[in-house]
Amino acid sequence: MKTLIAFALILTVSFVRAQTPVSPSAGAVAAKKTISGVEKAVLAAEKQRFEAQMKKDYAMLDRVLADDLVYNHSNGNTDNKQSYIQSIRDGKSQYDSIESQGQEVRVYGNTAIINGKCLIKATNNGETINTTLKYTDVYVRKGNQWQMVTWQSLRVPN
Numbered sequence: 001m002k003t004l005i006a007f008a009l010i011l012t013v014s015f016v017r018a019q020t021p022v023s024p025s026a027g028a029v030a031a032k033k034t035i036s037g038v039e040k041a042v043l044a045a046e047k048q049r050f051e052a053q054m055k056k057d058y059a060m061l062d063r064v065l066a067d068d069l070v071y072n073h074s075n076g077n078t079d080n081k082q083s084y085i086q087s088i089r090d091g092k093s094q095y096d097s098i099e100s101q102g103q104e105v106r107v108y109g110n111t112a113i114i115n116g117k118c119l120i121k122a123t124n125n126g127e128t129i130n131t132t133l134k135y136t137d138v139y140v141r142k143g144n145q146w147q148m149v150t151w152q153s154l155r156v157p158n
Contacts, residue, residue, distance in 0.1 A: 039105045042112040042139050045146040050098040050118075053088065061085050066140065066147040074133055074153040075124070096121040101132070110141040117156070132156040 035043075045064055052060035062085070069081040079087065087093040103116035114137050122129045135153035139146045 035105075036107070038107050038112070042105050042107065042114065042146050043103060045139060045148070046103065046114055046116075046137070047100075049148060050095075050100070053093075053095040054098060056088055058085060058089065061088070063145060064147060066142070066149040068149060070150045072150070072152045074131075074155045092125050094123040096123070112139045112141075112146065113137075114139070132158075 048060055049064045051057070052064065065081045065084070067081055069079075069084065071079040071081075071084045073079070084093075088095075097119070098121075099119040101117040101119060103114055105112055105114050115135070116137075117132065117134050119132050120129060132155070133153040134156055135151060137151040138149050140149050141147075
């Protein structure tokens with residue numbers, strides 16, 4: 001009988017402990033997400049693209065933008081690769097600065113999706129733009145090169 005009571009007591013204590021939430025210890029540190037080499041390569045391509053837009057580096061834009069690019073601007077306009085590069089060449093789109101305010105990249109085989117936020121200072125068809133954008137863009141690996149195949153952005157209300 002003593003054995004049965006001891007067993008029931010142990011079982012009850014185990015059940016109660018299993019139901020009690022466990023809080024992290026005071027010394028516990030949240031684990032940081034490590035970025036893989038592939039994710040770093042995609043983010044590097046994104047950084048090169050931003051810099052190429054500002055510096056009017058058409059050769060770099062030609063490498064990092066896919067031939068079948070669909071570029072949806074925050075104002076609702078859409079460009080393909082040729083019209084987008086031409087708008088920069090003609091001065092219709094002039095990027096003064098693009099400041100990343102956070103990016104998250106997810107990789108699925110040869111495809112990568114970036115969700116980001118950036119501050120854009122630019123001129124578009126004579127209109128000064130100083131706005132924060134949230135965006136999603138998609139890169140596809142072609143050989144050793146990551147190329148952007150689509151961009152979709154929206155303005156964040158001030």
